[in-house]
Amino acid sequence: MSVSVLSPTRLLGSISGLLHVASLLLLVLLLLKAAQLYLLRQWLLKAVQEFPSPPSHWLFGHNQEFQTDQELQQFQKWVEKFPCACPRWLWGSRVSLMVYDPDYMKVVLGRSDPKNHGSYRFLAPWIGYGLLLLNGQTWFQHRRMLTPAFHYDILKPYVGLMADSVRVMLDKWEELISQDSHLEISEHISLMTLDTIMKCAFSQKGSVQTDSKSQSYIQAIRDVKTLFISRVRNFFYQNDIIYWLTPEGRWNQRACQLAHQHTDRVIKLRKAHLQEEEELEKVRRKRNLDFLDILLFARMKNESSLSDKDLRAEVDTFMFEGHDTTASGISWILYALATHPEHQQRCRKEIQSLLGDGASITWDHLDQMPYTTMCIKEALRLYPPVPAVGRELSKPITFPDGRSLPRGIHVSLNFYALHHNPKVWPNPEVFDPSRFAPGSDSHSHAFLPFSGGSRNCIGKHFAMKELKVAVALTLLRFELAADPLQAPIPLPNIVLESKNGIHLKLRKLL
Numbered sequence: 001m002s003v004s005v006l007s008p009t010r011l012l013g014s015i016s017g018l019l020h021v022a023s024l025l026l027l028v029l030l031l032l033k034a035a036q037l038y039l040l041r042q043w044l045l046k047a048v049q050e051f052p053s054p055p056s057h058w059l060f061g062h063n064q065e066f067q068t069d070q071e072l073q074q075f076q077k078w079v080e081k082f083p084c085a086c087p088r089w090l091w092g093s094r095v096s097l098m099v100y101d102p103d104y105m106k107v108v109l110g111r112s113d114p115k116n117h118g119s120y121r122f123l124a125p126w127i128g129y130g131l132l133l134l135n136g137q138t139w140f141q142h143r144r145m146l147t148p149a150f151h152y153d154i155l156k157p158y159v160g161l162m163a164d165s166v167r168v169m170l171d172k173w174e175e176l177i178s179q180d181s182h183l184e185i186s187e188h189i190s191l192m193t194l195d196t197i198m199k200c201a202f203s204q205k206g207s208v209q210t211d212s213k214s215q216s217y218i219q220a221i222r223d224v225k226t227l228f229i230s231r232v233r234n235f236f237y238q239n240d241i242i243y244w245l246t247p248e249g250r251w252n253q254r255a256c257q258l259a260h261q262h263t264d265r266v267i268k269l270r271k272a273h274l275q276e277e278e279e280l281e282k283v284r285r286k287r288n289l290d291f292l293d294i295l296l297f298a299r300m301k302n303e304s305s306l307s308d309k310d311l312r313a314e315v316d317t318f319m320f321e322g323h324d325t326t327a328s329g330i331s332w333i334l335y336a337l338a339t340h341p342e343h344q345q346r347c348r349k350e351i352q353s354l355l356g357d358g359a360s361i362t363w364d365h366l367d368q369m370p371y372t373t374m375c376i377k378e379a380l381r382l383y384p385p386v387p388a389v390g391r392e393l394s395k396p397i398t399f400p401d402g403r404s405l406p407r408g409i410h411v412s413l414n415f416y417a418l419h420h421n422p423k424v425w426p427n428p429e430v431f432d433p434s435r436f437a438p439g440s441d442s443h444s445h446a447f448l449p450f451s452g453g454s455r456n457c458i459g460k461h462f463a464m465k466e467l468k469v470a471v472a473l474t475l476l477r478f479e480l481a482a483d484p485l486q487a488p489i490p491l492p493n494i495v496l497e498s499k500n501g502i503h504l505k506l507r508k509l510l
C-alpha cells in the first residue's frame with residue numbers, strides 16, 4: 001500500500017496554480033461584463049438618438065449636473081432647450097427618457113407599460129408588491145378589490161376624522177408659537193396626515209400625533225426614502241448582494257424593519273378588534289368597507305388569492321402613499337399661500353363666509369370653496385408632491401411628432417418639468433390661481449399631480465378632500481408668512497420635499 005504525501009513545495013505550487021486559473025477566470029468574466037455593458041450602451045445610444053441631450057460622461061452620465069441641490073433648476077434648463085423630452089443618462093449604460101410635454105404624456109399614459117423595474121424594485125423590501133409596484137393581472141385584481149374603499153359613501157364620514165386630526169395639530173401649533181412664532185411645519189403635517197390615514201383607512205382609534213412610536217415610523221420612512229434615491233444613483237448599489245452588504249444596505253434593512261413593525265401592529269390591532277362579535281357585526285352590516293377591512297375580509301373568505309404577504313404589502317403601500325404624499329401637498333400649499341398673502345387673504349375670506357369659526361366642516365362644504373380650490377391646484381402645479389414616475393416600454397412607441405423609441409427603454413414622466421414647462425404654462429414660476437378658473441382652457445394632460453390613465457392615483461379624491469380640510473382650518477386659525485431667512489430648498493425625492501424643512505411665521509387669528 002503506498003501513501004502519497006504532498007510536499008510543502010508541491011502544495012504551494014498547486015495553490016498558486018489555482019489562484020492563477022481563478023484570476024484568469026475573473027479577468028474573462030470582467031471582460032465579458034465590460035463587453036456586455038459596452039454593447040448595451042451602443043444599443044441605448046442608438047435607441048435615443050432622435051432625442052438630443054446635453055453631453056454626458058461615458059461612465060457617470062449626467063450625474064455631475066444633478067449632484068447639487070439644483071436638480072429642479074437643471075430640469076428647467078433642459079425643458080427650455082430640448083422640446084418635449086430629453087434623455088437623462090444615470091450612468092454609461094442606463095438612460096431614461098425624461099418626458100414633459102402633454103401630448104407625449106397622453107401617449108404614454110394611454111398605454112399599459114409596467115413600472116420601471118430598474119428603480120421601483122428598490123422600494124419592494126419596504127412596501128412590498130402592493131398596488132404601487134404590482135403589474136399585469138394581479139395589479140388589476142387588487143385595484144378592482146380596493147377601489148370601493150374610495151367610494152364617496154366611504155369618504156364622506158372621513159371629513160370629520162380629517163378635521164379632528166388637523167385640529168390636534170393646530171392646537172399644538174398654538175402652544176408652540178406662544179414661545180416663538182417661527183415653526184418648521186412639515187414634520188407636524190406628516191404626523192397629522194399619518195394620524196388621518198390611520199383613522200380613516202385602518203380604523204385606528206385615538207391620535208398618533210402624540211405617540212412616540214409613530215414618530216419612529218416617520219423617521220424610518222424618511223431614511224428609506226433618502227436611501228432609495230442614493231441607491232438609484234449609485235452604479236455599485238444596483239446589485240442586491242453587494243448593496244445589502246454595504247453600511248447603507250444594512251441601514252436600509254433596519255429602517256424597513258422599523259416601518260414593518262408599525263404596519264404589523266396596525267394589522268394585529270384591527271384583527272383583534274374584529275374578533276369581537278359586536279364589531280364584526282357592525283362591519284358586516286356596512287355597504288362599503290374601509291380599506292383594511294376589505295383586505296382582512298378578502299383574506300378570511302379566500303385564503304389562496306390574497307396571502308399574508310400580499311396583505312402586508314398593501315398595508316405598507318397605503319400607509320406610505322396615503323400620508324407622505326398628502327403631507328408634501330399640504331406643506332407646499334401652505335408655503336405657497338404664505339408667500340402670496342393676497343391670495344391667502346382671499347381664501348380666508350371665502351372660508352370664513354362658508355364656515356364661520358370652523359367649528360363644523362362637512363363634505364358638502366368642500367365643494368363650495370372655488371377660490372381656495374384654485375389656489376390648491378396652482379400650488380400642486382408649482383410643487384407636485386410626486387415629481388415623476390417611471391415606466392418601461394413593453395412595446396415600441398411613436399410620439400405625435402414622429403419620433404420613436406424601441407421596447408425596453410425607460411421613460412420618466414416628469415410632472416414637475418411638465419408643470420414648469422413654459423410652452424404649457426406661460427410664466428411657469430408665477431403663482432397664478434386664475435390658471436384654474438372655471439372655464440379656463442388647458443390640455444387634458446397639462447396638469448397631472450395624480451398622474452393619469454389606468455394607473456392614476458387611487459386616493460386622489462381622498463387626498464383632495466384632506467388638502468381642503470387642512471387648508472381651510474389652518475387659514476381660519478392662523479395668518480401665515482414666509483420666513484425669509486429659511487427659504488425651503490425643494491428636492492425631487494420620491495415625494496417633493498424640502499432639504500431644510502418648511503419654515504413659516506404664524507400669527508394666531510381667533
Ligand code: HEM
Pocket residue numbers: 115131132133143201317318321322323325326329384385386389390449450451454455456457458459460462463
Ligand atoms: C396629494 C396627494 C397625492 C398625490 C399627489 C398622489 C399622486 C400619485 C401619483 C402621481 C401616482 C402614480 C404613481 C406611479 O405611477 O408610479 C399615485 C399612485 C397611487 N396613489 Fe397617490 N397621491 C396622493 C395621495 C394618495 C392617497 C391619499 C392614497 C391612499 C389613501 C394614495 C394611494 C396611491 C396608490 C395605492 C397608488 C398606486 C395606484 C396604482 O398603481 O394602481 N395616494 N399617486
